Amino acid sequence: MIFNTCIVTAFILIKFSSADPCSSYTLLRDQYRRSSGYMLQPGDISISDNFLTAGWYRFDSGAGNDMVTFAPDIGQCGTVFPIWMQGNLSSDTDGEVTRTACIVGLKNTCGKNFQIKMKSCGYYRVYFLVPSPQASTGYCIGEASVCPAGQTSHSFFTPCEPYTPVSTNPTVNVSLEYIDLNTTGGPIAAVFKCLCSEPSGGPYWYDTYWYINNEEVKLVESRPYQDNKSWLYPEDWVHRHNMNMVVKCSLRVRKENGGTPGHYNYSTEFQAGIFPSKYAYEVVEGETITIEFTVTVPVGCFDVDMRTQCGVEVYLQTPVYQSSANPCVNFTGQGSITFKKNGCGLTIASSTWWQKLILNVTGKTDGRVNLRKRGVNLKLGTKTESTTDSSEVWFNLSVPDIKIFIIDADLSVVNKQCHANTDPRMKTFDGEDNWTAQSCGEFVMYRDNSRNISVHALFSSCFWNGWRGQGPCGCGIAVKVEDSLFVYRTCGTISYRFLKPLEHHDTVYHVCSEQKMVIEKKEPWTKITLPTGAIVEFNVGRNWLYNIHITPSIFDKDNVEGLCGNPNGNVYDDFRLRDSSVSMWWDKREFQKSWRINLASSESLFGPNLVLKRNDFFKLQRYCDCATAKSGLADQEPLTSHFTANCSVNSTSPALLCPQKA
Known part of the structure; x- marks a missing residue:
C-alpha cells in the first residue's frame, strides 16, 4: 500500500543570503527519492511539496540536481503526482528564466500547471519553487537510481x-x-x-x-x-x-x-559531548540528588606534557526565558533549586576527561504547600573559548535542558499547628487537642537547641468576663533566635489567685536583622517568621494573649521539643518530658511541669538574667547559591575559585551577627 499522507519532507537545509540567487538559496542535500529513477514503495510516505516555502533552492544529490524535462509516471520521484518542467534547462547566458511546471495527473501529463524560475550558476542551477497547489505532489529532481546489490x-x-x-x-x-x-x-x-x-x-x-x-x-x-x-x-x-x-x-x-x-x-x-544519565529528575524539598554526567570526547591541551593544567569549564546557565542570562545564575531568585559542592559548574580535566562528573542538586524549600510538582530547567554550557585548548572543540557547548521536578515536602507538616488558646486550651503539633495547661509560670512551647531557637509562653491567673478564676491564661510570649529577642508581656505578676496586668504592655525588641526573624504586626495579630520557616502568631485582647499559634516547617520534624511536641506524626512522643525520652501522654500536668522555666534563671526569656548567645551559622543544611562567576579578566582562575556561596534557608545572604550590623 502507498500512503498518500501529506508531510513536510525532512530536508538538510543550508541557507545562504545575498541578492544574487546563485549565492542566495536553500541547499537541499541527498534528495535522491525525488529522482525519476525512484518508484514510490509500499510503506513509503509520499513527498508533498504543498508545505514547501517559496524561495530559491539548489539540490545536491548523486541522483541528479536538475528538474526533469519529461513527464514521469505516477508514483515516480517519491511522490504520487510528480511535478516536471516544460522546456530546456537554462545556460549561463540565459540568466534568470521562467518555466512552466506541470503536475502529472491521472488522465494526462500536465493536469495542472504553474510558473517557476530557474538560473544557471556555472556548474549548478538554482530554482525558484513555490508550494504545489495540491497534496501528494513533489518536484522531480534527477533521473538516476541507486546501484543494485552487486x-x-x-x-x-x-x-x-x-x-x-x-x-x-x-x-x-x-x-x-x-x-x-x-x-x-x-x-x-x-x-x-x-x-x-x-x-x-x-x-x-x-x-x-x-x-x-x-x-x-x-x-x-x-x-x-x-x-x-x-x-x-x-x-x-x-x-x-x-x-x-x-x-x-x-x-x-x-x-x-x-x-x-x-x-x-x-x-x-x-x-x-557531555551527557547526563537522563534528562528529567525529581527531588524532594530539603533533599539532595546526584546527577551523573558522562563525557565522550577528550579535552585538548596546548602541550601533551601539560595535560594536568588543561581543561574546560562547563557553567550553570539560565535558560533565555528566565530572569537572568548570567553564566552563574542565582537560583534562589528563581525560587526552587540551588546547587552545592560543585559550585557554579563542572570541570572536564584533560588528564582525566573520561571520568564521571557529579552535580549535586538540592530541592529548595519554599515554605509553601504546593499541590503540584514544580518544574525548573537546569542548563549547562560553555560560552567562552578555553585558554588551554586552542582547538575550540568544546566552544559554545549547550547541553539540552535538564528538567528538575520539585516535590513538595511541606505536605508533611500541612495542617499541623500547635496552639494555646484562652485559658489555655492546648493542642500539640500532631493533634492531641483540648488538653488544659493548668500551671502558671514560664513554659517552653517550642525549642530547637541545635539552631538556638526558643519560643516561651507566660501563663498567669485569669480575669474573664467579670469572673476572677484560679486557672491560668496567656499573658506573654517570647521568641529568641541566637542573639535576637522579641518579647510581648501583659501581666506584671505571675499568680494562681490574683491578677495584676501591666498598665502598659511591655515589648522587648532586640532583633539584629530580619535574617534572624521577621516581625509583622497587623492588628490584632502579630506574626513572627523564624529562619527555619516556622511561624509564630499571637493576638491580644484586653490584657491577655487570646491565642498563641505555632506552625512548624519541614525542618522541625524530629528536631524540636516543648509543649508543642514534635511534628513527626506520632502523637505519643509529643508529651516527652524535658531532658528525657520518657513520654507522659497520660499525665498532662506532669508533662507541663517539666517544661517550666525559673524566671530567675539564665534560661528565662522574661527574666532579668537572660544570656543571649550567637551561633556563627545554623547547623541545618544550607542552601547555597553561586555568589560569584568568572569574569573575562580572571580566566586563569579555576572554577573552584568561585565556590563562594551565600547560604541560608530563606535568603541568599548569610545571617548577620549583631556586631556586624551596620
Missing part, C-alpha cells in the same frame, strides 16, 4: 558496473592527537577516526565520509588503510557544529587506487 559506481547511482562487495563494519573512535601531523609535539586536540578491521584480500583504498547531525562535513577519497588524512579534525567542523552532536562515518572500499568505490559501510552513531 553493482557500484563513483556516485553509487546509475550507470553502475559489477562489483564484489567488501564489508568493513566501521566504528567511530575519538582520541587526542597532535594538531600538526608533521610533528610529535606541541598542541593536541580531539580527533575522530573511522576504524575498522582490515579486510582480507587487500590492500585496498578507502573513501571516508564524515557526517555530523546527518550533514556530510568531510570526504577523503582513495586513501590507504587507516591513513591519518582520513581522520576528522577540529578544523573540519568547529564553528559549524557544537558539542553534544551526533558523529557518523562511512567507508567505501576501492580495489585499486583510483578505482571505482564499492557500497557504503556505515558506522553506528557516536554521541559526542
Whole structure:
C-alpha cells in the first residue's frame, strides 16, 4: 500500500543570503527519492511539496540536481503526482528564466500547471519553487537510481558496473592527537577516526565520509588503510557544529587506487559531548540528588606534557526565558533549586576527561504547600573559548535542558499547628487537642537547641468576663533566635489567685536583622517568621494573649521539643518530658511541669538574667547559591575559585551577627 499522507519532507537545509540567487538559496542535500529513477514503495510516505516555502533552492544529490524535462509516471520521484518542467534547462547566458511546471495527473501529463524560475550558476542551477497547489505532489529532481546489490559506481547511482562487495563494519573512535601531523609535539586536540578491521584480500583504498547531525562535513577519497588524512579534525567542523552532536562515518572500499568505490559501510552513531544519565529528575524539598554526567570526547591541551593544567569549564546557565542570562545564575531568585559542592559548574580535566562528573542538586524549600510538582530547567554550557585548548572543540557547548521536578515536602507538616488558646486550651503539633495547661509560670512551647531557637509562653491567673478564676491564661510570649529577642508581656505578676496586668504592655525588641526573624504586626495579630520557616502568631485582647499559634516547617520534624511536641506524626512522643525520652501522654500536668522555666534563671526569656548567645551559622543544611562567576579578566582562575556561596534557608545572604550590623 502507498500512503498518500501529506508531510513536510525532512530536508538538510543550508541557507545562504545575498541578492544574487546563485549565492542566495536553500541547499537541499541527498534528495535522491525525488529522482525519476525512484518508484514510490509500499510503506513509503509520499513527498508533498504543498508545505514547501517559496524561495530559491539548489539540490545536491548523486541522483541528479536538475528538474526533469519529461513527464514521469505516477508514483515516480517519491511522490504520487510528480511535478516536471516544460522546456530546456537554462545556460549561463540565459540568466534568470521562467518555466512552466506541470503536475502529472491521472488522465494526462500536465493536469495542472504553474510558473517557476530557474538560473544557471556555472556548474549548478538554482530554482525558484513555490508550494504545489495540491497534496501528494513533489518536484522531480534527477533521473538516476541507486546501484543494485552487486553493482557500484563513483556516485553509487546509475550507470553502475559489477562489483564484489567488501564489508568493513566501521566504528567511530575519538582520541587526542597532535594538531600538526608533521610533528610529535606541541598542541593536541580531539580527533575522530573511522576504524575498522582490515579486510582480507587487500590492500585496498578507502573513501571516508564524515557526517555530523546527518550533514556530510568531510570526504577523503582513495586513501590507504587507516591513513591519518582520513581522520576528522577540529578544523573540519568547529564553528559549524557544537558539542553534544551526533558523529557518523562511512567507508567505501576501492580495489585499486583510483578505482571505482564499492557500497557504503556505515558506522553506528557516536554521541559526542557531555551527557547526563537522563534528562528529567525529581527531588524532594530539603533533599539532595546526584546527577551523573558522562563525557565522550577528550579535552585538548596546548602541550601533551601539560595535560594536568588543561581543561574546560562547563557553567550553570539560565535558560533565555528566565530572569537572568548570567553564566552563574542565582537560583534562589528563581525560587526552587540551588546547587552545592560543585559550585557554579563542572570541570572536564584533560588528564582525566573520561571520568564521571557529579552535580549535586538540592530541592529548595519554599515554605509553601504546593499541590503540584514544580518544574525548573537546569542548563549547562560553555560560552567562552578555553585558554588551554586552542582547538575550540568544546566552544559554545549547550547541553539540552535538564528538567528538575520539585516535590513538595511541606505536605508533611500541612495542617499541623500547635496552639494555646484562652485559658489555655492546648493542642500539640500532631493533634492531641483540648488538653488544659493548668500551671502558671514560664513554659517552653517550642525549642530547637541545635539552631538556638526558643519560643516561651507566660501563663498567669485569669480575669474573664467579670469572673476572677484560679486557672491560668496567656499573658506573654517570647521568641529568641541566637542573639535576637522579641518579647510581648501583659501581666506584671505571675499568680494562681490574683491578677495584676501591666498598665502598659511591655515589648522587648532586640532583633539584629530580619535574617534572624521577621516581625509583622497587623492588628490584632502579630506574626513572627523564624529562619527555619516556622511561624509564630499571637493576638491580644484586653490584657491577655487570646491565642498563641505555632506552625512548624519541614525542618522541625524530629528536631524540636516543648509543649508543642514534635511534628513527626506520632502523637505519643509529643508529651516527652524535658531532658528525657520518657513520654507522659497520660499525665498532662506532669508533662507541663517539666517544661517550666525559673524566671530567675539564665534560661528565662522574661527574666532579668537572660544570656543571649550567637551561633556563627545554623547547623541545618544550607542552601547555597553561586555568589560569584568568572569574569573575562580572571580566566586563569579555576572554577573552584568561585565556590563562594551565600547560604541560608530563606535568603541568599548569610545571617548577620549583631556586631556586624551596620
